[in-house]
Amino acid sequence: MASKDSDPGAEAPVPSALKILVAGGFGAGKTTLVGAVSEIAPLRTEEVMTEASYGVDDLSGVESKSTTTVALDFGRITINESLVLYLFGTPGQERFWFMWEELSEGALGAIVIADTRRLETCFAAVDFFERRGVPFVVAVNCFEGAHLYEPDEVREALSLNPEIPVVLCDARQRDSAKQVLLTLVNRVAESVNA
């Protein structure tokens, strides 16, 4: 085998990665949307998170810790030889807030998938991204047979600022999912200019 002498020119260029979060309630279509645009079948990683919990048993004076396993589905889009975009489906429930903190760090932006059958399941995500100043768009996933609402009705129900885009989509369709992504990146561009 060759010596240890490093020859940087010989190494393949290592691309830099970007991420976009896809948030929404259980069954809202996060993984479906990721799968529609990803160049690989969505992968799943399990993150073991430790949360300190205080209280209950004060006698001991020792904090107890609970461990939660959180599954994340994600996909990948190669932008060019120096950039890779990862899309992370993030668990929508409020109790995963601690995890969103870490995930949203450095994220380009977020897509909140609204399931109009259970619109309330995306409230927490909208709150979170608003507070953290993460640029986001709301994608209304149009399931067959689901009550359909106009984007304006969804906007009103979510008390969204007028500049937040609300788009209808079919998370199963690549073209539709692409449009959602493009809307988000354009939104990010606007917020950069602002």
Add this chain to the structure above:
Amino acid sequence: MQAHDEFGPGGIRPVPPQRDVVGGYGEDTGSEEAGPLVRPYVIAQGRDHADTVQLDMISVVIAAKRAEVDEMELEPEQLRILELCRKPLSVAELSAHLDIPVAVVKVLLSDLLNRGLALARAPYQAKSPVSRDVLQAVLDGIQRL
């Protein structure tokens, strides 16, 4: 859109729920199963986050091409990492392929990085205003899908 035909003009439609200020959202969907937790930490030889190199879930890793690998000094999982990283892969992808939690992959990786057996590239930092060039590249990349 043929949204509300079934209700007819002026018909009654369910009102979408309104967002309240805090709390009380949807039901938990209970993916509570915590798999066996012991094994990964044994692989990582009980090391903690403390001595790990700063790695992100989307840090991209590639095996150093010309490094000499002493297989006896490495964990089997580390050898697998080097194998997988002949092409650039993110920490998250390694975690998924190896079925090992992200935190443990980070520990195994930082050891490889410290030994000069692999290289990692930190994620593009979107915190500072993202450059127009990068955004345009992303738009073009998505358009091509």
